[in-house]
Amino acid sequence: MARGHCAQHWRVYVITDVILARGRTHEEIAREAIRGGADVIQLRDKQASSRELYQVALRLRQMTREAGIPLIINDRVGIALAVDADGVHLGPEDMPADVVRKLLGPNRIVGVTATNLEQALQAQQGGADYVGLGPIFESRGLDPDPTKATGLELVRQVRQALNIPIVAIGGVSLNNVASVIQAGAQTVAAISAIVTAADIAERVQEFAQHVQSAMTNCQHPSGEGSS
Amino acid sequence: MARGHCAQHWRVYVITDVILARGRTHEEIAREAIRGGADVIQLRDKQASSRELYQVALRLRQMTREAGIPLIINDRVGIALAVDADGVHLGPEDMPADVVRKLLGPNRIVGVTATNLEQALQAQQGGADYVGLGPIFESRGLDPDPTKATGLELVRQVRQALNIPIVAIGGVSLNNVASVIQAGAQTVAAISAIVTAADIAERVQEFAQHVQSAMTNCQHPSGEGSS
Numbered sequence: 001m002a003r004g005h006c007a008q009h010w011r012v013y014v015i016t017d018v019i020l021a022r023g024r025t026h027e028e029i030a031r032e033a034i035r036g037g038a039d040v041i042q043l044r045d046k047q048a049s050s051r052e053l054y055q056v057a058l059r060l061r062q063m064t065r066e067a068g069i070p071l072i073i074n075d076r077v078g079i080a081l082a083v084d085a086d087g088v089h090l091g092p093e094d095m096p097a098d099v100v101r102k103l104l105g106p107n108r109i110v111g112v113t114a115t116n117l118e119q120a121l122q123a124q125q126g127g128a129d130y131v132g133l134g135p136i137f138e139s140r141g142l143d144p145d146p147t148k149a150t151g152l153e154l155v156r157q158v159r160q161a162l163n164i165p166i167v168a169i170g171g172v173s174l175n176n177v178a179s180v181i182q183a184g185a186q187t188v189a190a191i192s193a194i195v196t197a198a199d200i201a202e203r204v205q206e207f208a209q210h211v212q213s214a215m216t217n218c219q220h221p222s223g224e225g226s227s
Numbered sequence: 228m229a230r231g232h233c234a235q236h237w238r239v240y241v242i243t244d245v246i247l248a249r250g251r252t253h254e255e256i257a258r259e260a261i262r263g264g265a266d267v268i269q270l271r272d273k274q275a276s277s278r279e280l281y282q283v284a285l286r287l288r289q290m291t292r293e294a295g296i297p298l299i300i301n302d303r304v305g306i307a308l309a310v311d312a313d314g315v316h317l318g319p320e321d322m323p324a325d326v327v328r329k330l331l332g333p334n335r336i337v338g339v340t341a342t343n344l345e346q347a348l349q350a351q352q353g354g355a356d357y358v359g360l361g362p363i364f365e366s367r368g369l370d371p372d373p374t375k376a377t378g379l380e381l382v383r384q385v386r387q388a389l390n391i392p393i394v395a396i397g398g399v400s401l402n403n404v405a406s407v408i409q410a411g412a413q414t415v416a417a418i419s420a421i422v423t424a425a426d427i428a429e430r431v432q433e434f435a436q437h438v439q440s441a442m443t444n445c446q447h448p449s450g451e452g453s454s
Contacts, residue, residue, distance in 0.1 A: 049320035049321070050303070050320065051320045051321055051323075052320075054322045054326070076277070076305060077304075077308070078305035078306075078308070078322065078327075078330065079305075080305075081304070081305070081308075082304070082327075082329075092278070093277065093278045093279075094276070094277045094278055095277050095278060095281045095306070095309060096278075096281075099281070102309075103305065103309060
């Protein structure tokens with residue numbers, strides 16, 4: 001998988017956070033997400049022991065490989081290498097991207113969180129394959145502080161400034177997903193809007209359809225659409 | 228450093244746990260431990276973020292390299308690789324030793340915790356370079372449950388059964404360190420007995436002297452001494 005290539009084709013990026021998942025496991029979330037057409041799965045668990053995370057990651061590796069989609073591990077480079085994951089996603093409390101790039105090599109995916117334009121530019125300069133941009137809207141998920149919501153204008157700014165794909169995250173829902181794509185994101189990521197759904201597969205499918213429809217309307221993938 | 232080789236020369240193995248350390252940092256513990264003659268430093272922190280742990284590990288890597296002693300990272304393989312540590316120590320909640328061996332290669336150290344003879348044999352069969360055996364005595368450290376103390380008889384059994392070095396841990400103090408060495412351990416590790424000391428350097432030096440003295444008395448390194 002060429003660096004920076006794969007992310008351009010992602011529509012829906014599912015993060016298997018179990019805290020909001022109504023008792024469902026990482027495996028259950030991933031299975032349903034794949035059934036609904038998820039383009040990439042990120043395993044995220046800040047509480048699990050390394051042993052537990054490794055065992056879950058092995059199962060998700062098998063599932064995603066059978067589905068032909070990438071598996072990305074949040075934060076934990078050793079786990080990612082151990083299960084031959086496709087990449088790692090790095091937040092601000094994780095290892096620096098340039099250090100992780102050396103460990104993963106050029107052919108794995110390194111995604112980096114950014115909350116503003118400066119961080120997004122740093123992520124690209126640091127060799128990130130995509131930027132996880134947000135929180136775009138007020139969110140019930142990872143960072144519930146509404147004052148931090150960046151809004152769509154940041155998506156437009158980052159789209160103008162960066163070459164790497166934008167994975168928009170934070171409060172993205174079926175109601176606003178079209179606006180996020182029209183602002184220039186290639187991919188939408190959601191935690192609460194997906195893992196809290198009674199039918200995760202159906203919800204992922206709806207997200208994928210909304211992204212697809214919005215992309216057609218704004219002549220993606222250039223991101224310079226009619227909006 | 229040849230696999231399994233280095234550990235045979237360790238006397239005192241210092242674990243930089245900060246929880247019991249009276250407010251002292253990993254760096255402060257490591258600096259004093261090195262000053263007192265520690266033979267190996269293990270960085271252990273289950274609470275820190277990956278970013279924090281990486282930054283601390285970088286500083287400990289520099290300090291241990293200048294001192295010419297190995298740095299071992301508890302649990303976190305990605306951090307160990309990122310800072311070019313000498314090895315990783317694995318507890319029961321960490322990744323399996325054979326998986327970690329593949330990631331670290333033959334020339335780095337893999338240490339594995341064992342609480343009984345079966346686990347010690349498994350550790351050796353799994354490619355461990357040393358076994359961290361214990362808790363030998365009732366401990367105020369990692370696992371304060373006194374019913375789990377294994378006693379010196381386990382050290383003797385493991386010494387008979389294994390070829391790799393024994394790093395004895397758990398309740399090891401200046402009062403009992405000679406008995407641990409005489410039972411067959413090559414190395415003593417301590418958390419509370421070292422990091423709670425007012426003068427860590429002095430305490431490490433005392434441990435090293437006690438180990439040296441006990442080794443002379445029981446004709447180590449064979450471990451089959453006069454006891």
